[in-house]
């Protein structure tokens with residue numbers, strides 16, 4: 001498979017390695033200063049760029065008939081526009097806040113737990129995410145997906161950074177030197193606590209998941225998620 005990387009930072013470099021390990025070819029490394037892109041030279045694009053750049057990259061790929069996998073977080077105010085463009089162009093698009101296989105299992109576990117806890121009103125839910133100090137967005141895309149997973153399966157209606165409130169999930173975002181990504185969901189009552197936690201030990205899982213998604217999307221049309229790719233749930 002001929003792959004173009006949009007964003008050649010920490011994740012772009014990890015994805016290059018994961019793709020080479022699976023016998024793919026990286027034909028373009030597109031970063032902030034790239035002037036021209038030959039869209040005829042690749043079969044699929046993988047975007048891990050910046051919150052301000054992702055939507056533009058996704059748009060360019062869809063307009064040029066290139067299936068696009070995006071892992072960039074912090075641009076979701078434009079997600080519905082990307083979906084509309086994908087439908088209009090009959091293209092193929094996957095966004096995932098987290099491509100790690102383990103986190104996608106964790107997302108399922110989170111929803112299952114939320115369903116079980118729904119009637120147990122003595123428990124309050126909260127979340128914590130910890131990432132490296134270079135991260136631009138907070139809360140993390142993964143924490144937002146976890147919060148949405150609880151909201152869709154409980155009486156909680158919204159999430160907020162650092163603030164509790166009625167039917168509101170408080171999310172704490174911590175930034176610690178080199179942490180690749182740790183997410184915890186807490187249920188606390190006066191008499192006990194339950195917590196589920198995912199800890200990434202490195203970025204390899206994110207990169208591998210993105211390459212698997214790129215392999216999967218070839219020949220498909222539509223808007224998909226990692227749940228489709230991994231056949232979960």
Ligand SMILES: NC(=O)c1ccc[n+]([C@@H]2O[C@H](COP(=O)([O-])OP(=O)(O)OC[C@H]3O[C@@H](n4cnc5c(N)ncnc54)[C@H](O)[C@@H]3O)[C@@H](O)[C@H]2O)c1
Nearest residue numbers: 007008009010011031032049053071072073097098099206
């Ligand atoms: N979904 C996941 O599994 C997952 C995992 C890790 C990181 N991320 C997200 O991926 C993104 C990138 O993370 P990172 O750690 O590699 O960041 P990074 O800062 O190391 O790399 C981002 C790169 O994008 C480049 N860039 C800026 N504007 C661009 C443009 N217009 N076109 C192409 N490239 C451009 C930057 O120059 C930089 O090289 C972040 O949004 C992060 O939250 C997602």
Ligand SMILES: O=C(O)C1=N[C@H](C(=O)O)CCC1
Nearest residue numbers: 073097098135140141142181
């Ligand atoms: O390093 C990052 O940045 C990460 N971003 C994603 C998020 O916002 O959830 C996934 C974990 C790593």
